[in-house]
Amino acid sequence: MHPEKISHERAVEMFEPEKISHERAVEMFEEVGITWSSVGNCSDREDQACTSFEELNWDTARAAQVLKLRSGCDINIVGGTERGHPSEPYSHGEGFRLDYSFNSCLEDFVVDNYRFIENRPDDDVPRYWTGMGNYFTQMSDHWEGLYFTCESC
Numbered sequence: 260m261h262p263e264k265i266s267h268e269r270a271v272e273m274f275e276p277e278k279i280s281h282e283r284a285v286e287m288f289e290e291v292g293i294t295w296s297s298v299g300n301c302s303d304r305e306d307q308a309c310t311s312f313e314e315l316n317w318d319t320a321r322a323a324q325v326l327k328l329r330s331g332c333d334i335n336i337v338g339g340t341e342r343g344h345p346s347e348p349y350s351h352g353e354g355f356r357l358d359y360s361f362n363s364c365l366e367d368f369v370v371d372n373y374r375f376i377e378n379r380p381d382d383d384v385p386r387y388w389t390g391m392g393n394y395f396t397q398m399s400d401h402w403e404g405l406y407f408t409c410e411s412c
Contacts (some may be wrong), residue, residue: 276318276354276355276375277316277317278314278315278316278354279316279317280316281304281311283320284312284315284320284339287324288323288324291324291327293335293336294335294336295310295336296310303380305341307341307342308340309341310338310339310341311339311340314340314354315340315354315357316353316354317409318356318409319354319355319406322404326404329368329372330364334365335359335360336358337353337359337360338357338403339351340352340354355405356403356406357403358402358403358404359401359403359404360401361401369387369395369402372389373378373387373388373389373390384397384398384399385397387400391408393407
């Protein structure tokens with residue numbers, strides 16, 4: 260386990276993250292040109308065909324804004340806090356993760372700017388560390404961002 264991750268997990272345990280509404284998250288994303296989509300064209304948190312931001316951590320939403328601004332890439336969120344994601348520590352449902360559509364700009368940005376640390380032991384997918392305690396994982400059909408903190412906030 261990486262020492263950087265341990266310190267952030269302890270910080271999360273010590274400080275309750277600020278939760279925001281779906282509407283507030285959408286406002287934050289629209290401010291910087293982030294789009295979002297879902298298979299069901301909906302935002303119901305209880306429907307796994309939707310993409311919801313209800314109960315998203317403010318730091319997670321802000322970190323997505325920073326990703327957009329720093330990378331200059333088109334960012335489309337395809338997964339938020341809706342049902343259907345694994346319930347693990349620091350999960351989507353708890354507001355710590357967002358899923359992003361693949362595009363070459365985002366892939367180049369992650370690979371060029373973040374440090375490859377490992378292939379995850381449970382599913383052998385590449386994981387990158389941002390240097391500030393957050394992680395990007397290259398899933399089969401999207402990028403997953405795991406945010407313990409807001410970078411550059």
